Amino acid sequence: MTGLEIGDRGVVAMSGGVDSSVTAALLVKEGHDVVAVSMRLYETAPRSDRSCCSPDDLFDARSVAAMLDVPFYVANYVDAFRERVIDYFVDEYRRGRTPNPCVACNNHLKFDVLLGRARALGGSWLATGHYARVVHEDGRWKLMRGVDANKNQSYFLYGLPRAELPRIRFPLGGLTKDEVRDMAAAHDLPTAQKKESQEICFVTGSSYKEFVRERLERDEVKPGRFVLEDGTVVGQHEGLHQFTVGQRRGLGIAWSEPLYVLELRTDVGDVLVGPRRGLETRSFQVDRCNWLRWEEPPALFESLVQIRYRAKPVPAQVTVGQGGAVHVEFETPQYAVAPGQVAVFYHGDEVLGGGFIESPRA
Amino acid sequence: MRRVYLDYNATTPLAPEAAAAMIDALRDLPGNPSSIHREGQRARAAVEQARRRVAELIGADFTEIVLTSGASEANNIAVAALGERGPLLTTAIEHPSVLAPAQRLAEVVRAQPGPHGELPEVPALIAQAEAAGVRGVSVMLANNETGNVLPVAQFARAARERGWWVHCDATQAVGKIPVDVEALGVDLLSLSSHKLYGPKGVGALYVRAGLELPPMIVGGHQERGRRAGTENVAAIVGMGEAARISAQLDLAAEAARQQELREALWAGIQAIEPGAHRQGLTDPALPNTLNVRFPGVDGETLLMNLDLEGIAVSAGSACSAGSLEPSHVILAMGVPYDEARGSVRFSLGRPTTEEEIQLVLKRLPVVLERTRSLAWG
Numbered sequence: 001m002t003g004l005e006i007g008d009r010g011v012v013a014m015s016g017g018v019d020s021s022v023t024a025a026l027l028v029k030e031g032h033d034v035v036a037v038s039m040r041l042y043e044t045a046p047r048s049d050r051s052c053c054s055p056d057d058l059f060d061a062r063s064v065a066a067m068l069d070v071p072f073y074v075a076n077y078v079d080a081f082r083e084r085v086i087d088y089f090v091d092e093y094r095r096g097r098t099p100n101p102c103v104a105c106n107n108h109l110k111f112d113v114l115l116g117r118a119r120a121l122g123g124s125w126l127a128t129g130h131y132a133r134v135v136h137e138d139g140r141w142k143l144m145r146g147v148d149a150n151k152n153q154s155y156f157l158y159g160l161p162r163a164e165l166p167r168i169r170f171p172l173g174g175l176t177k178d179e180v181r182d183m184a185a186a187h188d189l190p191t192a193q194k195k196e197s198q199e200i201c202f203v204t205g206s207s208y209k210e211f212v213r214e215r216l217e218r219d220e221v222k223p224g225r226f227v228l229e230d231g232t233v234v235g236q237h238e239g240l241h242q243f244t245v246g247q248r249r250g251l252g253i254a255w256s257e258p259l260y261v262l263e264l265r266t267d268v269g270d271v272l273v274g275p276r277r278g279l280e281t282r283s284f285q286v287d288r289c290n291w292l293r294w295e296e297p298p299a300l301f302e303s304l305v306q307i308r309y310r311a312k313p314v315p316a317q318v319t320v321g322q323g324g325a326v327h328v329e330f331e332t333p334q335y336a337v338a339p340g341q342v343a344v345f346y347h348g349d350e351v352l353g354g355g356f357i358e359s360p361r362a
Numbered sequence: 363m364r365r366v367y368l369d370y371n372a373t374t375p376l377a378p379e380a381a382a383a384m385i386d387a388l389r390d391l392p393g394n395p396s397s398i399h400r401e402g403q404r405a406r407a408a409v410e411q412a413r414r415r416v417a418e419l420i421g422a423d424f425t426e427i428v429l430t431s432g433a434s435e436a437n438n439i440a441v442a443a444l445g446e447r448g449p450l451l452t453t454a455i456e457h458p459s460v461l462a463p464a465q466r467l468a469e470v471v472r473a474q475p476g477p478h479g480e481l482p483e484v485p486a487l488i489a490q491a492e493a494a495g496v497r498g499v500s501v502m503l504a505n506n507e508t509g510n511v512l513p514v515a516q517f518a519r520a521a522r523e524r525g526w527w528v529h530c531d532a533t534q535a536v537g538k539i540p541v542d543v544e545a546l547g548v549d550l551l552s553l554s555s556h557k558l559y560g561p562k563g564v565g566a567l568y569v570r571a572g573l574e575l576p577p578m579i580v581g582g583h584q585e586r587g588r589r590a591g592t593e594n595v596a597a598i599v600g601m602g603e604a605a606r607i608s609a610q611l612d613l614a615a616e617a618a619r620q621q622e623l624r625e626a627l628w629a630g631i632q633a634i635e636p637g638a639h640r641q642g643l644t645d646p647a648l649p650n651t652l653n654v655r656f657p658g659v660d661g662e663t664l665l666m667n668l669d670l671e672g673i674a675v676s677a678g679s680a681c682s683a684g685s686l687e688p689s690h691v692i693l694a695m696g697v698p699y700d701e702a703r704g705s706v707r708f709s710l711g712r713p714t715t716e717e718e719i720q721l722v723l724k725r726l727p728v729v730l731e732r733t734r735s736l737a738w739g
Contacts, residue, residue: 035670040685058684073666074685120663120736121670 009033010125010169011118013110014065014072016057019129019172021064021191022180026171027127028068035121036065036072039114041081041105042202063190075117077109084108086202090215093241096264097340100156101200107159107290115164125167132157132351133173134165141165143292143351148176155309158344158354159290212241224269226253229262234273240264243271246279246336260336280333286326286343289355293347297326303345303352305330307337313346326355365672366718370557370711371506371534371651372676376600377559383603384561387596395593396584405595412602416566419605420532420551421542428567428578428585429598433533434459435578436552436567440529441467441500443550443575447527448497451488453481453512454694456502458679460531461690464500471496479508479642479695488520498527503535503546507691507707508642509651511539518547527573533557533565537608538648539617543568555597559712560604564597620710621649623719627708628652630723635730641692641705650710653692656730661703662686663736667729668706673722677706 012024014036027034038061058074065072085104092099110128118126131146132154143160146152160168172180184192203211213221216239226235235253237243242250247261251273260279263272291297297320304313305328314334319327328343337357344354367375376384387408393401395409410424417424430436434457441463444450449469452460464470471491473481481487491499499521504511518528529550532541537558543551551568555561569575575588582590631638631654641653656664665677665686678689688702697705708722 035666038684055684062684071666071670073662073669074680076662076685116736117663120660120732120734121666122732 008124009035009121010123010127011035011037011114011121012070013114013126013128014038014061015129015197016060016064016191016194017129017197018184018189018191018194019131019180020061021129021189022183022187023127023129023171024064024068024070025183025187025189027169028070034068034070035118035123036061036068036070037114037117037121038062038072038074039077039081039109040074041077041109042086043078060191060194067189075114077113080109080113081105081202086215089200090212092340093212094216094220094266095340096240096266098244098338099340100342101202102156103159103342106156111157111160111164111168115161115167118167125169127169127171129172130154130157130170131172131175131177132170134168134170136166144173145346145349145351146170146173146175151177154351155306155342155344155354158292158342158351160292162290162292162295165292209242213239216241222269224271226251226259226273227270229272229274229278234259237271240266240269240271245338276335279335279337281330281335281337282333283327283329284337284343285358286328286355287358289324289326289353291353293350293352297353301352303347306344306346307334307357308341313344318345363672364721365674366721367674368708368710368714368718368722369674369676370714371509371707371709373556373562374537374559374711375713376561377604377607379607380560380600380603384596384600387599391595391599395595396582405593408599408602409593409595412598412605415602415605415609416553419541419609420536420553420568421544422551422568423571425586426543426568426571428569428588429593430565430567430578430589431563431594432556432565433457433531433552433554434565436554436565437500437529437531438463439567439575439578440531440550440552444498444500444527444529446576449491449495450498450500451491451494451496451517451521451526452500453502455479455505455507455691456500457506457531457533458690460500460502469494469496475691475695477696479505479510479691481512484513484516484520488517488524492524496526498529500529500531502531502533503541504532504539504648505642505691506534507651507689508653508695509534509648509709510643511535511646511648514548515546522547534648537604538613538650540613543570549573555601555604558604558608561597561600564594564601566601616712617649620712620714623714623716624650624652624708624710626716627710627719627722628654630719631726634723634727641695641697650714652708652710653705654708655692655697655701655705657701657704659704659730659733660736661688661705664704664706664729664733667733671725671729673725673729675706675708678703 014020038058062072085101088104089099089101115126130153131151133144135142145154221239223238225233243261259273262274262278299320301318303318305316306313315331317329341357343357345352391405393405395406413427414424417427437459445467451471452464453473455475471494473487501517503514514530521528528548530548531552533554535541536553549570554565578589637657639655661677678687692702692705
């Protein structure tokens with residue numbers, strides 16, 4: 001019994017997938033006092049081949065923890081997940097925006113309540129299976145890209161609480177997915193061959209459009225028009241929630257040139273469509289920023305800005321105004337900057353910070 | 363770290379004598395009890411000896427004991443059989459293996475407990491049941507969460523005057539307090555081996571002589587045609603041995619010993635945590651169960667921290683995903699959901715020592731302080 005002294009105990013968030021399994025295995029092998037915790041996030045049992053945290057996945061996580069001989073617990077975050085992730089997800093579509101539920105989950109569950117839980121279990125750190133790195137360099141803590149360029153998940157992690165960086169561990173950040181799979185096989189982990197989770201974890205059985213529509217009030221799902229910039233009506237749609245800025249497929253409009261969604265006009269229910277050049281954006285605002293590089297950002301800095309998970313970071317000038325309003329000006333115009341999505345600022349491999357995209361057409 | 367197990371209501375460790383008897387059976391009794399040769403006869407003899415020991419423990423005749431896979435099976439069968447005869451009177455604090463089959467029945471009168479888990483007056487419930495045309499009663503003898511002992515004999519007397527059948531789930535009581543089917547006056551009674559220091563996966567349903575139940579499993583003549591399937595000889599032998607030990611034990615003395623330890627635990631908890639709230643009656647109650655609510659403490663984190671500090675207790679029930687749900691019993695007592703999550707059940711057993719209780723009290727302040735720190739995050 002050591003009272004409240006903090007030792008080398010820490011919590012590993014286990015989803016039941018191969019990444020978090022290897023994370024736990026690596027930390028156990030290094031001799032840390034590992035407590036494995038799985039987050040239970042929703043009530044129903046989604047199909048386990050496309051998501052995490054279903055009962056099957058919790059079973060897998062438990063099997064891995066048992067194999068590693070570490071304590072394993074399931075933490076019930078069903079209510080918090082509904083309020084902080086699912087409600088947000090639906091609400092963003094309601095507002096004609098494109099949500100990023102993984103960011104919401106990281107910002108408001110994993111690196112918030114789960115981090116608090118780790119501390120309340122006597123832990124001094126929290127580890128997850130993300131492909132990103134936290135390093136101590138130049139006298140400060142930095143969040144860096146994972147070395148596997150294809151798997152790098154630092155984009156989703158810009159919202160980590162800056163003060164907590166020393167207590168967050170990403171043991172897979174220096175590895176490639178193939179290396180992780182090899183390690184899982186070498187450790188004979190039951191999750192070694194599991195498929196990657198790609199879809200939105202809580203959307204099961206149906207498409208996310210169906211999921212959203214089921215959760216909107218009846219009067220919030222109303223048919224509307226597809227209109228061109230000049231006001232020409234080119235078709236009808238069954239509800240704004242089905243569309244995302246930049247979308248081309250599934251519009252069902254026959255037109256002389258390919259049409260893209262340019263804007264969702266929630267006030268009148270219209271979808272503004274047009275040719276691809278209409279998506280060109282030179283500048284946009286970013287809201288609710290979290291900074292990792294600085295306590296307070298400089299008023300003006302050059303950065304590489306990434307506006308979607310799979311997008312390439314591109315050079316831009318970032319201006320931070322009074323009250324923290326952030327304005328991004330691209331060197332060359334970019335396509336499909338979707339309000340609600342996340343813009344993350346990089347310097348080389350380092351994540352400087354990020355926030356939510358607002359009003360790209362302003 | 364030395365661990366302290368205080369979850370004897372969940373399960374008990376196998377008595378060394380029962381373990382020895384099981385190993386002997388596994389090694390020396392290879393026959394099928396239904397076979398007519400000597401090997402079969404020896405296995406049959408062992409099964410029947412175990413059956414007699416179970417019968418003796420509860421004051422039944424051995425022909426009245428149906429060996430099952432456990433109390434859940436026995437409860438399922440009993441409730442379904444009662445339900446065939448008509449509406450059922452039961453309580454909201456039964457084990458899920460009674461609640462769930464009762465849920466399937468068309469008409470059920472469910473007695474709701476008061477704030478201490480106590481049931482309403484029996485005559486009032488019987489009158490209510492009578493008005494609903496009830497034909498059967500299923501009431502547990504002792505509640506697994508609170509340890510409350512329910513007035514089964516009183517229910518049974520009133521029920522039998524009216525020609526209703528009475529089932530009693532005595533799973534938590536057998537081995538802790540005296541249980542006698544005649545004194546209780548019940549027609550059906552369920553018990554489980556692993557709650558009385560026998561092996562898991564075996565139990566029994568007492569069926570009063572003369573009662574006809576539909577076969578539980580068909581396709582074999584075992585258990586007098588009431589439950590087909592080759593007997594799990596070693597497990598049954600282990601249960602028989604556990605029953606023998608329980609029957610020989612000075613239950614009153616052991617109950618007094620556990621009760622004293624339990625009260626020491628409660629006194630210590632109150633000293634550490636003056637706001638702690640004891641849930642359930644102190645009398646009539648099992649001698650080993652202490653259910654405590656720690657207001658303002660997250661039960662899930664509390665349970666994890668207790669376990670990490672080497673203290674095995676329970677709080678509510680695990681859902682299929684393995685996360686903690688508040689006890690339906692505590693909820694039925696009117697405790698709000700969030701507060702019910704802060705409830706912890708300590709249940710003592712025959713191996714529990716004074717030293718173990720002191721160890722728990724020594725570790726508890728750290729556990730509570732840590733758990734409270736969750737509020738920072």
